[in-house]
Amino acid sequence: MNTYGIIHMLKYLGTGTSGNPDIAEFMFVLEVDDTEVLYCDASKKIVEPRQDGVKKMLDDNPGAQREYTQECFEHQPGIYQNSISNLKQLLNQSGGVHILQCMIGSEVNENSGEVKGFLQLGYNGEGYLEFDLKTMSWIPLKPEFNIVKQTMDGDRNLIKYLGNLFGTILLERLKMFLDYGSSSLNKTVLPPVSLLQKTPSSPVSCHATGFYPDRAAIFWRKDGVEIHEGVDPGEILPNNDETFQMSVDLNISSVTPEDWRRYNCVFQLSGVSEDIIIKLNKTIIKTNLVNNKTHIDAAFVLVLIIIVAIGIVAYKKKKGKKLK
Secondary structure (H helix, E strand, O other): OOOOOOEEEEEEEEEEEEOOOOOOOEEEEEEEOOEEEEEEEOOOOEEEEOOHHHHHHHHHOHHHHHHHHHHHHHHHHHHHHHHHHHHHHHOOOOOOOEEEEEEEEEEEEOOOOOEEEEEEEEEOOEEEEEEEOOOOEEEEOOHHHHHHHHHHHOOHHHHHHHHHHHHHHHHHHHHHHHHHOOHHHHOOEOOOEEEEEOOOOOOEEEEEEEEEOOOEEEEEEEOOEEOOOOEEEOOOEEOOOOOEEEEEEEOOOOOOHHHHHHEEEEEEEOOOOOOEEEEOOHHHEEEHHHHHHHHHHHHHHHHHHHHHHHHHHHHHHHHHHHHO
16 A cells, blocks of 8 residues: 555745835745645736636635735735835845745645644755754854844744644635635646666666656665665656656666576556556566667668659769769
């Protein structure tokens, strides 16, 4: 069974700016499982659902529509501008463009029920503060922000609100988005998984491509236990069709032929309960040897076509001269 779990995440990305009238004074984006669901631009007075299901959610819940509009146009712009002003004073800054960013996320594992969250603040492109949910306290990312930490740690109303935010509010909003979300929010696409090898002495690569979403894991097992020695995992990479690919290599130089059957590759995708398991088997490994021959044959045929075409042209020219 898939131990990776079915994980859903709600993420808030907010940005406030000062000093440049051409940049939105405040905007935020809400994402569910890395899919944008709601967009706000305070300067343009826009609160826009980015999924059909979210539009229906706001139509069915006018209170939610009103809340997001007030947050976008009234409440949050002032908070960001005041914070930027305070930071400028703290850091002895005056003119210029200044940017305050906030990222908040809450995720839940449907299999285990485990809930995680994070809150990070950035100022002018650098880390500023992080909130530690275990200790319910702020962590300054630079020494000059220690005084800010002390002030914010002392704000018990803020700490209480953050506890409620991560414990209740974000999870309720995530559930609402998922309930109304379009198929894209819950879409899962399983990939074909192949074993690849450049040469007989090269590592065997277990490669999965065409999966969605990008919350996936791929690894090698021996006798049913995940292994790390002799294993080189790769990163998740995007494809051109909005799906993803990833691979993990296994060094087989020390694996005896009779031990191959003890190894298998496992691919797990969030939202799918069953794993894809591929046994280490020489008969199903794809190598570059056949592909190289194909490329050589294709190139040879192309050269022949060119030579024949040149010959025909030369023959016609020669024949034309004789006729004259």
